[in-house]
Amino acid sequence: MDLKEMCKTLRLAHVSDIYSDIPCEDPTQFLKTLFQKELQLREGAKAERLVKKARFLQKKSLSSFQWSEQIHFPSHIDSKELCTLNFIARKENLILTGAPGTGKTHLATGIGYEACKQGLEVRFYRVSDLADVLERAWSEGKLSQLRNRFKSVDLIILDEMGYVPFNKEGAELLFQLISDWYEQKSLIITSNLEFSQWNRVFSDSRLTAALVDRVIHHAHILNFTGDSFRVTNALSRHK
Incomplete structure (x- = not known):
């Protein structure tokens, strides 16, 4: 299973698109930054859906x-x-x-x-x-x-x-x-x-x-x- 398939299975909608843009020195910090960006993008996508419904x-x-x-x-x-x-x-x-x-x-x-x-x-x-x-x-x-x-x-x-x-x-x-x-x-x-x-x-x-x-x-x-x-x-x- 490649990275995109794993992200899809884990329902990480944006990780496969953004992980390569995050510098990696500390694995923990890398994952924290990665998941923060995933959450931000999810919140943005949710807000767009809510605006459309409004x-x-x-x-x-x-x-x-x-x-x-x-x-x-x-x-x-x-x-x-x-x-x-x-x-x-x-x-x-x-x-x-x-x-x-x-x-x-x-x-x-x-x-x-x-x-x-x-x-x-x-x-x-x-x-x-x-x-x-x-x-x-x-x-x-x-x-x-x-x-x-x-x-x-x-x-x-x-x-x-x-x-x-x-x-x-x-x-x-x-x-x-x-x-x-x-x-x-x-x-x-x-x-x-x-x-x-x-x-x-x-x-x-x-x-x-x-x-x-x-x-x-x-x-x-x-x-x-x-x-x-x-x-x-x-x-x-x-x-």
Whole structure:
């Protein structure tokens, strides 16, 4: 059995490709370095798989996010603590509110990418798209299967809550799903509406109140103010 066959038998996915690049003076140190690289490459491959499953609409990183004084934090958390992602382990929510173009989706996506790098299961949805998926699953009798897909998910990002109003069925199905996740998953929700305006999206005031109650419990609420980055950049190009 040659080296490649042995690596395949031992399920060492990368060793046969990298061992010749590692200098060998001390056999123990050689193996330690070799296996460290194997683990790093496995973690990288796992992160890539998790990013693909998350279905982000854009590639955005936390390192490229521009923190500013226009992002208002609650007193109990700051950007450094937020970037540890400890809130996910505690199954807490993150609510990002403010005008369009102020960086909410960038931050939500950046946190999602970082969570994937840490080996966590993430799903990204525009809220209107998720409502459509729920209605289709319900009409096809596949709602239970859809809900079961989230059992192993750690973080769910719901982008653009409030941009498109729901019909009665879509609102009720989304409420059921968020109720499933209550204290079981961590959510990140971006919205251009204040909570008092969510009844524009969910026409039933009682359902809206119950939904907001679940979402803001155990939540960190960040408010984004200022002008749209997209508008500012467009205007600067025409000066």
